[in-house]
Amino acid sequence: MLGVLLGLSAALGFGIAAVFARVGLQDIKATTGTLVSLVVGTIITMALAFVFHTDAILKLAGVAFLWFLLSAFINFPLGRLLNFTGVSMAGVSKSAPIVGSSPLFATILAISIGGESINTMIAIGTLSIIGGLAMILSQR
Incomplete structure (x- = not known):
């Protein structure tokens, strides 16, 4: 049951983030919004990861690290740029379900x-x- 609640919470967070992105992208380009989002997100995520999971990070196998690196490149800079561009061009109500x-x-x-x-x-x-x-x- 906890997994379902966490999944629903993530879905809510993604929905809210799409609306915030739409508002934020009214006066800037999608590339600028992507950069700001990535920098802030990276700082917060790295801080939380090192505070709560330092041992696991340090024990991560090299091949696993490479897979996570590839995933991060595809998901974050590329995925977020395409997502923000879609939100900017089509709006949240069309873009978010397609991303979903x-x-x-x-x-x-x-x-x-x-x-x-x-x-x-x-x-x-x-x-x-x-x-x-x-x-x-x-x-x-």
């Missing part, structure tokens, strides 16, 4: 690269995401 379709891509990659299998619930969820995207993209 990331489970669709995670599922495709998990099956094709990670060797995971698909079951009925995953198939239903995937089709629901595709249907939601179709509805958003069909609106003018």
Whole structure:
């Protein structure tokens, strides 16, 4: 149950952040907003990580560090820039649900690269995401 509550809290946080980004991007470019967001986020995250998990960070295997580094590069600078640009151009109500379709891509990659299998619930969820995207993209 705690995992579900944490997931819902994260979803709420992402929704609020998208609205704040839209307001913040009214007078600046998406690249500037991305830079400010990354600098502030990096400082806060690194401070919290070192305060609460110093031992785990120092024991991290080199190959795991490289995977996290690759993930961080794709997710943070590139993902945030594209997200902020989308919010700036299309608005939060269209951009946020499209960004929220990331489970669709995670599922495709998990099956094709990670060797995971698909079951009925995953198939239903995937089709629901595709249907939601179709509805958003069909609106003018």
